[in-house]
Amino acid sequence: MKSVSILLVILPLSVTICNATTILIDNSTRNGGFETNTNTTYADMAEWFNNPGAQTTAVRNSSAETGSYAGVVSVASNPTIDTGKVLTADDAFTLSFGYRDNIAGGNPLIHWQLFYFSNEGDLGFTPLGNTNRVVLATNSVTASSTAYATSSFSPTATPSSDPGIGSTVYLRFYRTAADGQFPLIDNVNLSVVPEPSSALLGIASLLALSWRRSR
Numbered sequence: 001m002k003s004v005s006i007l008l009v010i011l012p013l014s015v016t017i018c019n020a021t022t023i024l025i026d027n028s029t030r031n032g033g034f035e036t037n038t039n040t041t042y043a044d045m046a047e048w049f050n051n052p053g054a055q056t057t058a059v060r061n062s063s064a065e066t067g068s069y070a071g072v073v074s075v076a077s078n079p080t081i082d083t084g085k086v087l088t089a090d091d092a093f094t095l096s097f098g099y100r101d102n103i104a105g106g107n108p109l110i111h112w113q114l115f116y117f118s119n120e121g122d123l124g125f126t127p128l129g130n131t132n133r134v135v136l137a138t139n140s141v142t143a144s145s146t147a148y149a150t151s152s153f154s155p156t157a158t159p160s161s162d163p164g165i166g167s168t169v170y171l172r173f174y175r176t177a178a179d180g181q182f183p184l185i186d187n188v189n190l191s192v193v194p195e196p197s198s199a200l201l202g203i204a205s206l207l208a209l210s211w212r213r214s215r
Contacts, residue, residue: 021094024083025171025190027066032188034059034069034079045071051080051172052129065098065148065186071173072102073110074182078174082127085169085192087116089160093137095171096152097188101143101181108181111174113138114155116167127170134164143183150187 027033036046037059045059048071064070071079085091099110115133119125137155158165173185 021191021193022085023189023191024085025081025188027187030081030084032190033067033186034064034071035067037069045079048079048081049128050076051078051127051170052131060102060184063100063102063146063184065100065184067186070184070186071188072182073173073175073185075175075178077182078172079185080127080170080172081188083114083169083171083190087136087158087162087164087167087169088194089162089165090157090194091169092154092157092193093169094152094154094191094193095189096150098148098150098186099141099143100148100184101146102184103181104146106179106181106183107142107144108175108179108183109140109142109177110183110185111138111140111176113172113174115170115172116164117170118164120167133170133172136162136164136169148186 023029025032027035031045031047034045034048060070060072061068071077073079093114095112095114097112101108113133114136116136117125117127117130117132118134119130119132136158137153139153141149141151143149171188171190175181175183
């Protein structure tokens, strides 16, 4: 008589699972289209504030890419928004927005930043007028036409060593040249692919096979 003995050992296998993209800002999320306001010229805007400065950011009632309103970017008007995202390691952000010159031939430069405040959590902390910004990613575009163009950026993932892990992420548009130019932005879209997660899966691995003969 012949019998077979099989030894099965269950080994854990670590598998990285990619999380789905999360929309942080778009036309229907956090007023990325600058549509939610109460007046028709310069007004309080839902979600957006001016940093540094006050609780308002400049808004136009015409020349929007879509809808009725667009954000104005100037030395005095820095449209800034709390993205609602708490920074974690390996966060990879993607940003896109429409932009245009407000005065033909001006060719103004528009800067943007993804950042957090280094003093978040301190007693009396407020983002209004706060200049303790630590930049996660930044870039610029030149508004060379009164027709809207679209720019897209995919900054690199946040390293696990970044001291801002656990801080709130903000997005800011601003200018540094006091040249009388007031370019417009609209249809701001920001998304993030969060930190990948690992799962342990059990896999039956055949480690040993022994034959035993008996008569």
